Amino acid sequence: MKSRLIFLGGPGAGKGTQAQRLAEKLGIPQVSTGDLLREAAAQGTELGLAAKTFMDKGALVPDKVVVGLVQQRVAQDDCRKGWILDGFPRTLPQAQELDETLKAVGQRLDLVIEVNVPDSVIVKRLTGRRICRGCSAPYHVEFAPAKVADKCDKCGGELYQRADDNEKTVQERLEVYHKQTEPLIGYYRNQGLLKQVDATGPIDGIFRQIEDLVAVGQT
Numbered sequence: 001m002k003s004r005l006i007f008l009g010g011p012g013a014g015k016g017t018q019a020q021r022l023a024e025k026l027g028i029p030q031v032s033t034g035d036l037l038r039e040a041a042a043q044g045t046e047l048g049l050a051a052k053t054f055m056d057k058g059a060l061v062p063d064k065v066v067v068g069l070v071q072q073r074v075a076q077d078d079c080r081k082g083w084i085l086d087g088f089p090r091t092l093p094q095a096q097e098l099d100e101t102l103k104a105v106g107q108r109l110d111l112v113i114e115v116n117v118p119d120s121v122i123v124k125r126l127t128g129r130r131i132c133r134g135c136s137a138p139y140h141v142e143f144a145p146a147k148v149a150d151k152c153d154k155c156g157g158e159l160y161q162r163a164d165d166n167e168k169t170v171q172e173r174l175e176v177y178h179k180q181t182e183p184l185i186g187y188y189r190n191q192g193l194l195k196q197v198d199a200t201g202p203i204d205g206i207f208r209q210i211e212d213l214v215a216v217g218q219t
């Protein structure tokens with residue numbers, strides 16, 4: 001069983017959902033840099049507040065901030081059996097730094113799963129998202145519309161679009177992803193660690209592909 005995993009994928013590719021499901025199934029933590037950053041921001045630490053100014057713009061947070069948080073996290077007790085990194089590394093220098101960190105603590109990366117979705121599909125998914133102001137229920141104008149336009153089915157609250165989900169910001173995030181993260185794909189492929197999953201279909205089918213990859217070599 002492979003239990004030290006990285007999930008790669010662009011914004012809106014669904015890698016967080018898949019990573020969470022796999023983490024529950026394997027009984028290991030899902031280490032999401034988004035969560036780490038949000039917690040740090042909410043706690044108002046220096047690193048957290050620095051991160052927040054970048055996140056508010058839809059930009060990537062600088063390496064030194066993210067690396068510091070991840071290093072602390074994978075060293076914790078609940079990560080002994082394994083972990084799934086979701087949203088990290090995002091750049092080649094981060095990947096190289098992660099390799100060094102793992103070597104130092106005697107851990108080894110088992111598998112890198114790239115959750116692959118075409119940009120045009122991502123744009124449609126993200127720009128159509130709406131969220132209820134009252135209860136935070138998620139909707140999608142095409143794939144999961146509310147019964148009454150712009151009103152929450154559950155509480156009648158107003159539906160809104162997150163600032164991050166407008167088309168310009170989504171395109172910018174995709175560009176950043178391709179430019180910064182795609183070199184990682186070659187890096188991990190060269191190490192024989194990379195597997196790709198076609199993530200345009202239903203969530204359950206994608207998860208089965210991932211389960212198969214994780215179980216390979218299991219005895």
Ligand SMILES: [Zn+2]
Nearest residue numbers: 132135152155
């Ligand atoms: Zn609601």
